[in-house]
Amino acid sequence: MDAQRNLTVAVAGGTGTLGSAVAEELRGRGHRVRVLSRHSPDHPVDLTTGQGLAGALAGCDVVVDASNSTSPKKARTTLVDGSRLLLAAEERAGVGHHVGISIVGCEKVPIGYYRTKVAQERVVESGPVGWSMVRATQFHELVAGVLAPLARCGVHPLPKARLQTVAAVEVAHAVADVAERPALRGRVEVAGPEIADLRDLALQWRAAHRSRVLPVPVPLPGAVGRALRAGALTTGRPDVRGTTTFAQWLAGR
Ligand SMILES: NC(=O)c1ccc[n+]([C@@H]2O[C@H](COP(=O)([O-])OP(=O)(O)OC[C@H]3O[C@@H](n4cnc5c(N)ncnc54)[C@H](OP(=O)(O)O)[C@@H]3O)[C@@H](O)[C@H]2O)c1
Incomplete structure (x- = not known):
């Protein structure tokens, strides 16, 4: 099926890291884009209450939900309850396609935020x-955003964790491809070009910033540590593989 042209797409969380890149990518492809978020000047919405959604979604063909909250208190309300409110508003507005965003392997790592993402996936995949x-x-x-403030304290505490980081702009490209096609009722996995340990990524960050931050290996016990060491958040066979490595991304900033 060919990509659809001239769509009206609402990007919930369109001011965030991924959402802003998705909005820019879709605009660049000639679609009409509405940026929805609490602080959006044009389409202020609050997913925790549903406020603003009816007006913001009227006439939209597609919704990309790139909203996020990692706060232990707000993540569930924003992502799970928020998805319910968003989907109900989409149904009322006649939106034909909801593009959800989730995390490779989130069902394999037993931490609260990932459980919330699994619950959000279920709401979307059983939704109307x-x-x-x-x-x-x-x-x-994300990795750079964690390492930078820690470096200001002089220490990088680093558990062993195999990651496959990817540039948000490359994920945005894949999201735009999905948004332009009819609903898949299925998943697409997007991953970075290489699997690397967080400790190596931190050394790359240190070199790129000529930082003297002290890397300190720390143990991560239990099921979470085992899962991260085993590469639960990586995939050997992504549907889309980004090409920009972490080192290249750092060099290009
Ligand atoms: N970051 C990663 O490494 C990563 C990796 C894989 C998947 N993901 C997924 O990608 C998605 C986007 O993540 P991100 O890191 O790009 O997020 P982000 O930068 O933290 O942006 C979050 C967005 O959500 C909006 N938002 C927060 N609470 C809201 C509310 N109550 N109502 C409406 N909008 C709200 C924020 O805008 P306002 O503050 O203006 O409301 C902002 O636009 C998430 O589903 C995340 O799980 C992220």
């Missing part, structure tokens, strides 16, 4: 609107 689910690995931006 035709759906596609794009699962991505961790963004280069």
Whole structure:
């Protein structure tokens, strides 16, 4: 099926790391894009209450949900309850396609945020609107965003964790491809070009920033540590493989 042209696409979380890249990619392909978020100047919405959704979604063909909350108190309300409110509003507005965003391997790592993502996937995949689910690995931006403030404290505490980081802009490209096609009722996995240990990524970050931050290996006990060491958040066979390595991404900033 050919990609659809001239769509009106709402990007929930369209001011965030992934959402802003998705909005830019879709605009570049000639679609009409509405950026939805609490602080959006044009389409302020709050997914925890549903406020603003009816007006923001009227006339939309597709919704990409790139909203996020990692706060232990707000993640469930924003992502799981928020998805229910968003899908109900989409159904009322006649939206034909909901593109959800999730995480490669999230069902394999027993931490609260990943459980929330699994619950959000279930809400979308059993919901009233035709759906596609794009699962991505961790963004280069996330790793850099964790390492930078730690470096200001002089220490990088580093558990052993195999990651396959990917540039958010490459995930956005894959999300836009999915948004332009009819609902898959299935998943697409997007992953970075190489699997690397967090400790090696931190050394790359240190070199790129000529930082003297002290890397400190720390143990991560239990099921979470085992899963991360075993590469539960990586995939050997992604549907889409990004090409920009973490080192290249750091060099290009
Ligand atoms: N970061 C990663 O490494 C990574 C990897 C794989 C998958 N993902 C997935 O990608 C998606 C986007 O993540 P991200 O890191 O790009 O997020 P992000 O940068 O934290 O952006 C979150 C967005 O959600 C909006 N938002 C938060 N609470 C809201 C609410 N109550 N109502 C409406 N909008 C709200 C924020 O805008 P306002 O503050 O203006 O509301 C912002 O636009 C998530 O599903 C995440 O699980 C992320």
